[in-house]
Amino acid sequence: MHDLRSFTDELEKNGELVRISKAVDRRFELPALLVQLEKIGKAFIFENVRDASFPLIGGVLTSAERLGRSIGQDISAGYTHREHAKTYAEGVQSRVEPVVVETAPVKEVVITGDEIDLSKLPVPTFFELDSGPFITGAVGLSRDPEHGQINMGFYRGWITGKDTLVVNASSMSDLRQIYAAADEVGGQMPIALAIGVPPALLMCASGKTPPGVSELAIAGGLTGEPVELVKCETSDLLVPANAEIIIEGMVDTSNRVENTLGEFADQYGPEMAPITTVTAITHRKDAMYYSIMAGRNAEHNSIGAVSAYGMQNVVETTLREHFPNIKEINVACEPKLGTMLHMFISIDKSNDDEPGKLLDAAFATHAGLFPVGMVTKRIVIVDSDIDVYDLEDVEWAIWSRLSRADKIRAIPDVHSWEMERCTDENQASARVAIDATIDMDKLDKLVRPVIPGAADIKLDDYL
Ligand SMILES: Cc1cc2nc3c(=O)[nH]c(=O)nc-3n(C[C@H](O)[C@H](O)[C@H](O)COP(=O)(O)O)c2cc1C
Numbered sequence: 425m426h427d428l429r430s431f432t433d434e435l436e437k438n439g440e441l442v443r444i445s446k447a448v449d450r451r452f453e454l455p456a457l458l459v460q461l462e463k464i465g466k467a468f469i470f471e472n473v474r475d476a477s478f479p480l481i482g483g484v485l486t487s488a489e490r491l492g493r494s495i496g497q498d499i500s501a502g503y504t505h506r507e508h509a510k511t512y513a514e515g516v517q518s519r520v521e522p523v524v525v526e527t528a529p530v531k532e533v534v535i536t537g538d539e540i541d542l543s544k545l546p547v548p549t550f551f552e553l554d555s556g557p558f559i560t561g562a563v564g565l566s567r568d569p570e571h572g573q574i575n576m577g578f579y580r581g582w583i584t585g586k587d588t589l590v591v592n593a594s595s596m597s598d599l600r601q602i603y604a605a606a607d608e609v610g611g612q613m614p615i616a617l618a619i620g621v622p623p624a625l626l627m628c629a630s631g632k633t634p635p636g637v638s639e640l641a642i643a644g645g646l647t648g649e650p651v652e653l654v655k656c657e658t659s660d661l662l663v664p665a666n667a668e669i670i671i672e673g674m675v676d677t678s679n680r681v682e683n684t685l686g687e688f689a690d691q692y693g694p695e696m697a698p699i700t701t702v703t704a705i706t707h708r709k710d711a712m713y714y715s716i717m718a719g720r721n722a723e724h725n726s727i728g729a730v731s732a733y734g735m736q737n738v739v740e741t742t743l744r745e746h747f748p749n750i751k752e753i754n755v756a757c758e759p760k761l762g763t764m765l766h767m768f769i770s771i772d773k774s775n776d777d778e779p780g781k782l783l784d785a786a787f788a789t790h791a792g793l794f795p796v797g798m799v800t801k802r803i804v805i806v807d808s809d810i811d812v813y814d815l816e817d818v819e820w821a822i823w824s825r826l827s828r829a830d831k832i833r834a835i836p837d838v839h840s841w842e843m844e845r846c847t848d849e850n851q852a853s854a855r856v857a858i859d860a861t862i863d864m865d866k867l868d869k870l871v872r873p874v875i876p877g878a879a880d881i882k883l884d885d886y887l
Pocket residue numbers: 560575576577578579580581592593594595596597598599600629630631632633716724727728731
């Protein structure tokens with residue numbers, strides 16, 4: 425399986441990576457540059473972060489195309505999240521279990537005891553009101569006490585001292601349950617943060633898997649090669665052998681602290697999470713520290729979009745059973761649309777009541793792990809001539825076809841997830857249902873102009 429550096433080498437050869445050798449401060453200066461780098465769409469290596477012992481790399485998986493390329497997909501004919509969702513679903517079907525190896529690049533340097541010093545890592549402080557420096561590109565590994573399996577996910581880590589940090593687990597994460605299970609048996613549990621792991625692992629850490637299905641095995645399915653794992657120095661956890669850096673630690677779930685980070689939808693996200701004491705750091709001799717810009721940005725969003733694929737599948741299958749007229753469903757995970765998901769469904773309706781029934785059914789559907797309404801802010805039904813993957817086309821339909829006031833409804837007091845920060849004290853907020861289809865009696869009036877045969881005419885044949 426390709427490690428992260430073989431992919432960044434490829435990006436550099438293609439002129440898609442910039443190196444910055446000028447010394448930069450990790451607090452605010454570096455994040456300010458990350459915002460500007462995102463605009464030029466290049467990956468980056470900061471070779472000289474003041475007082476740090478490692479370079480900082482990022483801007484790697486900023487689009488669906490990059491996700492596909494990083495695991496060897498052919499992207500020459502264009503590659504969107506739709507294609508990547510199919511690739512991912514195939515990976516889930518053809519899972520390859522990980523293997524355990526004895527030696528690993530990530531064991532080239534082993535640091536324990538007094539030598540442990542997290543300040544050597546170039547961990548940025550991103551925003552004005554953040555609690556401090558946050559590790560943002562690490563995948564966390566812990567053991568699921570129910571199945572004994574290694575669980576993996578993305579979790580932000582706030583550095584609180586030379587050898588202490590706080591690993592945040594949202595209410596939807598399996599890690600939150602694993603912390604709760606540890607609470608029952610004394611509160612001590614091992615954890616490991618793997619930094620700079622192969623791209624396949626980054627996307628699988630973001631994806632939600634059903635209980636008992638290993639994210640590591642899906643990564644194996646995506647690449648056709650098993651993930652190589654190696655045992656930790658100070659616990660029986662297994663970690664990716666070809667990561668850049670591993671931080672091993674012991675969590676004390678009885679000792680929780682609040683911390684704040686500017687989150688992916690441009691709001692601060694206060695969290696309560698337990699303190700971890702670092703027991704070892706292992707790394708490659710020439711290790712690179714991988715970081716994802718906090719707040720609203722392309723890399724978080726493209727990796728984060730993978731977590732909506734499973735939901736899209738379940739919702740689509742469930743709704744299609746009852747509404748055979750459905751054409752396409754797009755579960756959009758777009759920071760420009762805020763924290764929450766937006767769902768766009770196209771149909772060939774047979775009567776004017778159908779979109780309203782579909783809207784109610786869609787909000788009431790259970791998306792496998794949680795209700796659709798909990799994470800979806802808005803559902804829009806459009807006619808099948810609208811491209812649900814083109815947000816401008818959907819907007820056009822809303823503002824061109826929405827006639828009666830009852831075609832747009834606000835649903836009050838829906839229980840939301842904690843990432844929606846505008847909720848009331850009961851964690852409830854409004855949802856929006858929009859029927860943007862043409863009324864049956866206006867079909868003749870709202871005919872969209874089309875050019876006959878346009879799809880078959882190629883400009884290249886005329887140049
Ligand atoms: C860049 C990035 C950062 C994330 N940070 C967190 C986090 O701090 N805490 C959390 O619970 N989920 C976070 N997530 C979402 C989790 O990765 C996702 O919910 C994952 O499925 C959790 O794995 P788990 O359910 O196996 O614990 C993040 C996702 C991405 C892409």
